[in-house]
Amino acid sequence: MSHSDDGTPDAPSNAAAFEVVVVGAGPAGLSAALNLARARRRTLLVDSNRPRNAATLHSHGFITRDGTSPLELRRLAREEFEGYPGATFHAGLVESIERADGGFVLTARGVRGSADLSATARTVIVATGLVESLPCIPSIRAWYGTDLHSCIECDGYEKADEALALIGESDDLAERALIVSQWSDDLIVFTNGSTAISPRDEAGLAARGIRVERRGIVDVVGEQGRMTGVLLADGETIARAAGFVRPDWSPAIGFLDGLGIALDGEGLIAVDAAGRSSVPGLYAAGDSTAPGPGQLIVAAGQGAQVAAVLNRDLLGSLAVEPSLAVEPSLD
Structure with a gap:
């Protein structure tokens, strides 16, 4: 030119x-x-x-x-x-x-x-x-758009009252957990080994019945086309039916x-x-x-x-x- x-x-x-x-x-x-x-x-x-x-x-x-x-x-x-x-x-x-x-x-x-x-x-x-870049978890894209979503306001209603996971490593994770809890009182926040949630925020979430899981994630697992849980680094699988991810x-x-x-x-x-x-x-x-x-x-x-x-x-x-x-x- x-x-x-x-x-x-x-x-x-x-x-x-x-x-x-x-x-x-x-x-x-x-x-x-x-x-x-x-x-x-x-x-x-x-x-x-x-x-x-x-x-x-x-x-x-x-x-x-x-x-x-x-x-x-x-x-x-x-x-x-x-x-x-x-x-x-x-x-x-x-x-x-x-x-x-x-x-x-x-x-x-x-x-x-x-x-x-x-x-x-x-x-x-x-x-x-x-x-967007999703967390480095092998099978996360297999569930993305069906059982896992990024927009809470868009898809929270469809996941109401299910056993939910919130997966992320960002400093707004605690705030997002509060929003997710509007649709389900069975929520676990997975930080994948990061320090995304401070001890103070963890205490505040616990007071609302929200658990924080700090162990590293190996994968998101499922069967027959549905998500069933989160597999952790020590071999434990925590049952979860759906959830949200923070890219x-x-x-x-x-x-x-x-x-x-x-x-x-x-x-x-x-x-x-x-x-x-x-x-x-x-x-x-x-x-x-x-x-x-x-x-x-x-x-x-x-x-x-x-x-x-x-x-x-x-x-x-x-x-x-x-x-x-x-x-x-x-x-």
Whole structure:
């Protein structure tokens, strides 16, 4: 790609031009893209089809769609988006976004048979969410999305009154245990040999009937397609029917490395209350910006809010230059 004298890239001559590029077709990105298409903005939605919730069979808490597959929600939302004039979807993995004259240049590698893409846009919304790493337990993915889940608010109701495990090594484990206990009074927290829970927090959990198990975990075991327990390093298996796991999360934003965008203490995109980042014209929504409940409806709401702000920003200001202002009549 050629660059101008000031170092910013020139727009490729074959690049498609848009007012907005939305990167990521999760609930935040789909909601933002739909609302921008309805605002008659030329909108490009780019997604690599690698959703974090691909293992989840049912999503919950999304009004009118409670229990629907997350993949079905994605399909329906994309179909709605593409039904509007000016709406374009591209299956691709975004590799870079750079500043260009008056906006940005995006390059994406095509996936699922799509061609590679170059596009220019006045503005960008990043809604790529998080990449999760589960604890290093051999069979944990075999139960993930069915008997084990990461979002307590999403799946707690379905695990009510079961013998539950909470597995993790993070410093918010005690807080998460309190939330899980709302659905079951038979809960054991497994720290897998870590110091994730302090003695003080352990005492507080014990007062609520929540046991902390500090021994290392060998595996999560089961039979006939159902989880039955947690096998510990000393050979004991503690019976558990289901539970929750606390992954490590990191943002999927490597394609922004060349922009010098400000990040917060968690490595997420720092934004103001309206979703504006430190880079003018670049916005972010959903889990790329701040930790919180991992519910689809929350992310969708954030996407709609950022879309509304971006649309207003594109309209510009109504301020009138003083030299052109009309003096009020004294008559």
